[in-house]
Amino acid sequence: MLPIDPHADRARRAWLPCPHCRDQDGCEACTAGRTCHVHWRYLLSSKGHVVHLQCPNCAHVWDQDTSR
Numbered sequence: 001m002l003p004i005d006p007h008a009d010r011a012r013r014a015w016l017p018c019p020h021c022r023d024q025d026g027c028e029a030c031t032a033g034r035t036c037h038v039h040w041r042y043l044l045s046s047k048g049h050v051v052h053l054q055c056p057n058c059a060h061v062w063d064q065d066t067s068r
């Protein structure tokens with residue numbers, strides 16, 4: 001498992017589903033599109049529509065185009 005990125009900041013969060021562990025599946029708050037206190041991701045950086053995220057649950061790092 002990867003360590004949490006040193007640039008990860010709890011104050012910078014994004015609510016997007018993790019493609020690796022999918023821990024948000026079945027969560028009532030996430031399904032409803034509400035701000036979930038459990039299933040959020042570190043927002044490491046963003047460039048235009050592309051955000052660089054890390055999941056605090058499984059430490060998976062990925063890029064996601066939010067314009068789609």
Ligand SMILES: [Zn+2]
Nearest residue numbers: 018021055058
């Ligand atoms: Zn994950």
Ligand SMILES: [Zn+2]
Nearest residue numbers: 027030036039
């Ligand atoms: Zn949730």
